[in-house]
Each structure stands twice: as C-alpha cells, then as structure tokens.
Amino acid sequence: MSTAVENISTGVEFEALDSALESQMILSMGPQHPSTHGVLRLDLRLDGELIVKAIPDIGYLHTGMEKLFEYKKYQQGIVITDRMDYLNPLGNNLAYVMAGEKLLQLEIPERAQVIRVLFCELQRIASHLVWLGTHALDIGAMSPFFYCFRHREKILNLIEAASGGRMTPSYFRIGGLMMDLPAGFDRRCRQFLDDFPEAMQTFESLLTGNTLWQSRTEGIGIISAEDAINWGLTGPCLRGSGVNIDVRRANPYCGYETYDFEVPTQPDGDVWSRFKVRMREMAESHKICRQALERLRPGPIKADAPKVVLPDRDDMRKHMDSLIHHFLIVAEGFNVPPGEVYMPIEASKGELGVYMRSNGGPKPDRVHFRGPSFVNLQALPVMSEGEMVADVVAIIGSLDIVLGEIDR
C-alpha cells in the first residue's frame, strides 16, 4: 500500500491517498490562519475532527539571514539578529554579541553585565506577555490580550528609553553596550517593577482560575519528558514536561549564577503545564530584575579593547588615536581571530544557540542560529496527533513560536 518516498524531491508522503480520502480529509491550515502566529502552514489529515497526521510546512518567511551575516561586518550583524525572534530581540543580540566576545576573549565590565541581565529579563517578561495575550486570544479569551499589551507597552518604553528602538533595539554591542542608561531610568524601571505584581494578579484571576481555560488546556498536547528531550525541546516547553533544565543554571553566562531565582517546572507536559511554567517564569524574571537594579553601580559599560569597541564621543574630540580607532572600526571593521564557538543562552522560548566561525577577517565565515522555535515546532505532530482541530490552536499557542526565527 505504502508508496514510500524514494526520490527525495517528490514531496509529502500521503500513502494510499485515494482510499484514505473516503473516510479522511486533508485540511491545509494556514499560512494566513490567525492562530498560526505568522506564516505557518499545517497539512492536517483528519478523521472527522480527529487529527491523524500533522505536517508543518515552514519557510514562507525565509530571508536568507544566515547568508547575509557572511557579507556583513560583525557589528553590522547585530541589527539582523533583532529581526529573527522579534519578540525577544535583546536575547538575540545577547547570544550574537557573546559569541563574538568569546572569539575575541573580551572581559565585559560588571555594570554592562548587570544591565544585560536586567534587559534580558525585562524582554523575557515582554515576550511572555505577548505569548499570554495571543495564546488566550487563540483559545477565545479576548480580554487578557489588552491587559498584556498594556503592560508590554511599558517594557517597550523602557527599552526605547535606553536604546532608542522599541522592537529593534540593537542595544548590546560586541564589547559592551551601545550607551549607558539615560537619567531617571532607575526610577522608571522601579515604577514598572512595583506595578507588575498587581498586573500578574490580574492575569492570574483572568485565566488561571477560569474553568473554561482549564478545560481547554488540561490534558491537551501531552509530551513526555523522554520524548521532549528526544525531540530537542528546550525552555518552558521542556520544563513543562518536568525536566529542570535552564541554560542560565546549566551553563551560566552574564553572572546568572549569582542571582537568586527558581526554575519552575510542571510534571504533566500538557498545554496547562506550559502555561503555568511561563506564568511563574514571569514572576521569577521580575525577581531577577529587582536584584539587577540593586546591583547597578556606576562604572564602565564597554570593555577595554580600543580596537573593537567604539570610543566615547568625548574621547574622539580630544584624542587622535580614539579618532583613528573609530574610523577604522566603522570603515573596515575589526578582525576576529580564527576559531569557532557555540554560544547558548536561555531566550524566552528556550535555548538560543549561536554557532559562529571566524577565519580571521572582519566578517564572520559562518553564523548559524539555533532558534528554539524551530526545534520546538518540530515536535508539534507528536503533541497534536490524536487531538481535535481546535486543540491544535491551543497547542501552537503553548509552543510560543515566532516564525521570523524559524525561517530566518
């Protein structure tokens, strides 16, 4: 019966298509379906409303970013990373610049590290807020969306105050930060952190205790811990299956080992577990933000590497060598010693790894992004087969995918 694919270019295998269609239906869901969070297409083979087989089809948003990196200097590559996972641009910046810093073996000053942690955690909250709003919207709860976006807006304002960009900050640079925090940032950030616990309570009261919400999410899209590891899931999706793995704990960076926070896990591996994990993660990120703010001390924000890091404007007016360095970095870029690194960080969606390979010049030889969304989406068929069509919407929401990162 089965016509197995022998020629690799023949396309999707629907064995015994004709006979199956007597009782089954093939539904192409997307790429414009609102619940697919971008341009994802699912080939669903249905028996009534039950999913027999689900095949994700991606690539609609492919823009050749990994190719583009090879034609841009290291510092120019940072702006490309913003556009991958556009809900977590600072996480992408961080992974990219830390890969470059590892190749250059730069020491990053304490203040820059603390600011990086602070912003990454703010960005994680912002990313989770978008997830929460859209996930609830997909399932049919409209009001959380407005509350979530209202509070996300406050975080975007903070990011804009520091970097000048809301969605595309490019705030982290190889060797430190673009610039120091503006005056009054501390007060504004504290104000947000003071208000946030109350907002969390609103989200909890809107959804967590809601019977409809529970019945739509509990026991749906189950993946076991063993399967989750085998399929390479990371981040909240893996911790929702009871595996306590967080890159911030397993392979700490930016001094995360010195912060006091918990890594929430849930045992069941269903949509509800992933929901609970992300809700608790927001509270933990809030905790880390507070600790980071307490640690902010005046100090340098750029590494002591004049050939890599742009000099201060003031120095350029007074010192000839600063002016020369500035000209050389901007016009020709800086050379990075040959070598290769893999830099993993805990982004809001899971492990974001950057493989960077240099052959000595001012442009990278190869940059590869291991996007957590790409890997997590791959497990969608495992979670959704045997479920109803309406549950696929809930499962996609619980994976928290961003197609910009998947297709790159």
Place this chain on the structure above:
Amino acid sequence: MADTTALLEFANKLKAKNAAWVAEVIDALGEVSIVIPRETIVDVCIELKDEHQFDLLADLCGADRGPEEDPRFVVNYHLFSTKHFGRLRLKVRVGEDDAKIHTVSHIWRTADWHERETYDLFGIVFENHPDLRRILLPSDFDGYALRKDYPLRGYEPYSMN
C-alpha cells in the same frame, strides 16, 4: 576560560573504546570539538548518547569552508547532556564530490529538521533520512544557497512558477 578537563575525558574514553573513532581533538576557547571520520558517526553518537548521557542534540549545522578547500564541508553536531550539563561538538568533514553522511535522526529525533535544513542550504545528503526534502526554500529552488560560491542575490529573480 571554562575548564575543559571533564569534556576532554569523554574524548579519551571514546579513543580508548575504539581508536578509529577519534581523528582529532580540538580544545579551544573553552569548548571541545572531536573530529570524527564520516563512517563512524552513527556508532559514536550511539556511544555518546547511551554511555555518556549526551541525550539532547542541541544543534546540527553545516558549514562551507570554500570551494578551494578539501574536504569542503563540515557538519557540526552540538551535543548537550541534561544530566551533567556538558557540551561537546562533533565535527565531520565531508568532501564536495561525495557530500553524503548517515543520518542521526533515529538517535535523536530532533535531528530531522536540522538535517533537512543542512541539505536544503548546503546540499549535503543525509542517507537513510526518513523525509529528506527542502525545508526553508521552495522545492524547485535551484542550487544550495549557503554555499560560498552561491551569489548573495542569487542567479536571477526567483519566480514562484
């Protein structure tokens, strides 16, 4: 720089088990890479997964060293352990004329899409892969976009027909 003694130990254990498995060990920038011959990839991966708890394949990616290099391509496997948190890189060098390597998608299911991506962008064929199709680019796309000799803007405007 991170301490790599524990990771080098895995390389030594592999070498002790079968000397043919390890062609070269690179210890640089706090990371350990093991270069292995192409034929041994499945055996080495099974050994690392079953005996040394590298149960999560974090990433698999190809790299083109340029048309003048021989062997031209490198396939990198980034392994991670959820038990002891170690990270290890396996490198397999593949020539242009015979750009083939056995799949590891039966060892870690997550390798499936990574291998499809590498096939799509570099033209490296993963033998015995369950469903080796292009994944990011359209199925009728001509050429392999991430190869160094493929121009940045392609050969001609691509049309969906």
